[in-house]
Amino acid sequence: MRVRAVRSTLSRRVAAPLSVLLVLLGGCAADAEPAAAPAAPGTPVTLTNCGTPVTVTTTPKRAVTLNQPATEIMLALGLADRMVGTAYLDDTVLPAYAAGYASVPVLSKEYPSKEKLLEAEPDFVYASFDSGFGDEGVGDRSDLAELGIGTYLSPAGCAKQHRPAKLTVEHVFAEIRDIAAIFGVPDRAEALIADQRARITAAAGRLDAAQDVSVLWWDAGADAPSVGACCGTPGMIMSAVGVDNVFGDLTGSWADTSWETAVDREPDVIVLVDASWDPAAAKQTFLTRHSTLKDLPAVKGKRFVVVPFSATSAGVRVVLGVETLAAGVAGLLGEADR
Template structure:
């Protein structure tokens, strides 16, 4: 059984006007030792068009969604987590021991009551749904309770979302989070490591820019494919391959199998999720009376990428590496 540390009785929370900024003072009156090397200087970052200010680094944060949790762990901030929720996959092995020490508030999103019971001073989420009706409530309401919030830029409302998501947007998120928690130097070290891995992965596909990849996320009647501007396209662009449906608007888009056949991709990415397994996708394609004759299907030119590696976060580099290595290993890809 995990025991949550009690909040000192002198801690205070103060909220600023919601239309201006979200101010966090959580933990200012505690005697807890901050993470080694953390800066206590006030910080303001702009998130989804809203300034988010912290007077001091949060000490009792809660993460919602796997990418947010793993960014915190990759920055060595597990000791700042009062709780976490909503994984899509097993936590990265290198962070498993730290994760095991953090209270899990819910398998999916916790109720607002369960969230408040954890006495958070900050909530960090990856997907817009976390602050919606099925999540813990909107950000303004949490700000009214003195709880700061941050949402991954990839999950921001459309008007504040990056027009075309890139790995630099993921790195900007890592920098924001590190700044809020007073450890900016850790962000630079993590980003340098990830850039090096991405460069090495892309080098595996040097000259493969004409390899076309159909990114199939879900759907059999009208397949949902990676379009111009979200995580799938980000991963394909970073790996150095061509997105078969890069002309479609949005992060993902519904298309038709007839169009897929016309475009004749060299490779098909099968996203693997617990609710929509890659094996089932492969069986559908190979048993379909028409699709089984598509050269990529007939030639078994599939690359399987876990869903957890397709969301903006530290696993994006794994998605890039998996795609690059998969294409290199496939028979008959036009490299």
């Protein structure tokens, strides 16, 4: 296990976590679309979202959210009273937002039909994934625009040509600012962002210094594991914590690889994504019973960190992913020192 060598590397790597955080939190990536400028309530807002011009001349009062990250960003900004519908949760809404969520009609367990959406008479639709505006969702953004319905898609869910080349925490904050500007509550965005910055800094600080710890982030797939690659939310969370992503050389948010490659890279810690349809406990059982994987040091040592699936999408839960991974790695390092 390489964590035995971690403590000896502290003196030469002590400055790394602060530099990582400054890169992650100090500014947008060069390819990011500019966030909407803060505006007073009622002020027209113009921005480019996923390559689509968005102009909001009247503050939306009847919004519908598709997907959990969009729903929780709205609730975190205190905008439940502007919502006439929501759909498609992956997990129970965070306790802090439960009361607000309970006041919003649930249009569908997954994506509502376009007809169901229009019954709610929305003036704005906000989705986290491009599927929300696809064939399985509520229809093209252009079609909704013709009906006088504004739209917004999370930058992390943009088509590839408009998606950030490498997602950072700052892209999440830019999205929060966009939504706050559209709904005329910029001060709420700044308060939320300040709180999340502080929590991310505190979480990374649990490791004291950048640790020479490698992490394999396993999302799904038994025959060909889908792992966190360089440029999506898993990579962003690992970078914020200051650990090494063993598959950081793979492009995209997620990538398929092989268990043979995973064994060759010998991760110190394995993140198990926990979802109702693919629980972390089942993943751990698979690893400990696999003829080859069971001898991997991380598996033999049960060096696992469980992260909820809902924390793997760009939104207000990213900070929970950072805190969970940082606490898990810090706990494993503490065990290794004893």
